Amino acid sequence: MKARSRQVVFGLISLTLVGVTTVWVAQSREEILPFAIETRKKVVETDKDRPSEVFPLIALSPxxxxxxxxxxxxxxxxxDQNRARYLLATTALEAKKPDSALSALKGLETDYSLLEGQILLKRAKAYEMxxxxxxxxxxxxxxxxxxxNPAIVGEAVYHLGRYNSQEWETLVKQFPAHPRTHEVIRERLKENPDQPDLMKILIDQTPEAEGMGEWRDRLVNNYRSQLSPEDWEAIAVGYWETWEYRKAGNAYGNAPKTPENVYRYGRGLQVSGETRRAKTIYLELLNSFPDAEITGLGLRRLAGMVSRNDALFYLDRAIDEFPKEAPEALISKAKLLEAARSPQAAQQARDSLLENYSQSDAAAAYRWERVEKYAQQxxxxxxxxxxxxxxxxxxxxxxxxxxxxxxxxWLQQQGDTAAAEKQFRQTFSQHPQSYYAWRSAVHLGLPVGDFESIRNQSPRVVKPAARPLLPSGSDQLKELYQLGEDNWVxxxxxxxTANQTALSVEEQFTEGVIKLTQGRYLKGISQISSLQFRDQPEDYSRWQSLREKPMYWHSLFPFPYNESILNWSxxxxxxxLLTISLIRQESRFEKDISSVAGARGLMQIMPATGKWVAGKINLSDYSLSDPEDNIQLGTWYLDYTHSRYNNNSMLAVASYNAGPGNVAKWVDRYSLKDADEFVEKIPFPETKGYVEAVFGxxxxYLRLYNPQIQRLMDETTAK
Incomplete structure (x- = not known):
């Protein structure tokens, strides 16, 4: 064996990797190191499919x-060794122990190349410390x-800028989507709010962030002449997504003339009561984009604002030219004809709906109207x-x-118990996530708790051991998510996703999940839930595939604040599980949220009610925005409403929403003999929907977090 120039000759080298000893003869250090690094990479690649011992530990405290x-x-x-070292370094940095962090990080960027950038950033932080x-x-x-990677580079530029603020100019110009950029911009706007170009970046990149409404208003009111059509579109989107429809409509009027923007211009005006202007804009949509899909919806909107004859004209056009809008247009047409005392023509429209669009939601709604009519008779x-x-x-x-x-x-009431049981089983198995699956389970005699018994049950709560793999995002992002590195995710x-104008089904779901990790539960749950409204066949199919995965349902029904909820319950x-169900309905886990009426916090407690309850439990210092205080007060009040109604949880939950006085009147007016019929008779639509939502x-939560019920569902569905 011959040594090469300026190289050291090595002898027999042996490495033990994953229980296998590999022996070879190496000629030099330059040959050994690349081989060893490449071998480590192959080992890590092999390990990807092995169960991780680290991921289940993420839910534990450091x-x-x-x-x-x-x-x-x-x-x-x-x-897993790499993952453990990475987390140990993270913990050490949080504990202000830079030497321990540096020890854990030593050589890790080579062994764990997937997270090389994050590892080097942690090392820099340790040195700085x-x-x-x-x-x-x-x-x-x-x-x-x-x-x-722009996320890594942007983070590095941000830290350099802490020593030389000129670096932040680079950050703002080159990395407008980076969260660190947004931090810098907010600080600069605090010092000098007269910087419209910086405001534009925030409004474009963070339309839902706190305080963006004020910045949008400021741009519109003070810098109108400096706004491009694209700026107006970003402003309009922000207003639209925060339900400020009048402002959104006016902003869309200055945005690029696309079918979607023109429709939203008209719709924003219509919702705000500016009917005359809205009609004009819908007609502009019809004339400028006669074949655009959203024009069909514009025709239906326009039909609701004009005379009967004009409305029938626009509805017929929607029916003839826009199949997607035809079902709803036929229903609207039937109602107009009924009001015009043309019952035969109205029935022809309904018959056309059932014949040509039998599987539409409009057909389902019409059929349900018939169901209710016959049942009442x-x-x-x-x-x-x-x-x-x-x-x-x-x-x-x-x-x-x-x-x-x-x-x-009704089959049960008619005495046909076999057919009734079959119907309940079908509902239970085909719609397992629904309120009516639970009611079906109750009527099947399954041990899932009923209105009278839920309060006293203490089901075992088991959360998933580890975070599952996200369906979208880079490998680096997915790894960091499973490691609980949520800020980096x-x-x-x-x-x-900075340059994407639209998200796929998987991307929209992933973004919703990530928002949950940021504590933005309302936005996250809403984003995941809204997947059901995607109407393209391919999107619908992909959404259905997502629904087959436990991760989808755990994300729709997350379990934050679990220690406080379990403790006070x-x-x-x-x-x-009743407590968390009520919290999800009241606030979507937003601890700072307030209602129009003034109710505040997780369990939406009115200040007067909070003061009254605090006096009952001798709680002198509390905040309705503090999760612990809010849950302490809210669970006392939920206990109180139960005590008013002999621990009937349906009445207690209805009382939580509508007040004890209203529920007492309903109990006197309607019989409690059949709980399902009582719920149907609740005269306040909001309270009726609230009861069904809370128990849904x-x-x-019961089927997702209680292993016994999970097994029961599998067994029942198998039958």
Missing amino acids: LERQKQLETIAERGHQL KGKTAQAREIWYNLTQEQS GELDEAIEWAQTITQENNNSSLAAKAGFWAGK WKLWQTE EKRELNP NYWN
């Missing part, structure tokens, strides 16, 4: 998981030269027939579960 991570860092498989700013700045500078055979048609023709409709359940109820996501002798939530 102190609780410390020992286990240290053990894994020594003895786990290669990839030790006062070695020169080493830290060198790392940041090298990252700007060697990394291509006591003609149960006809009601059952129409209800069962919904389950057959409109099984994807939101009315299908309700129709199936009530068909079962958000930074990566912002930069990875136990002290009040309340079912914790309860059912989903």
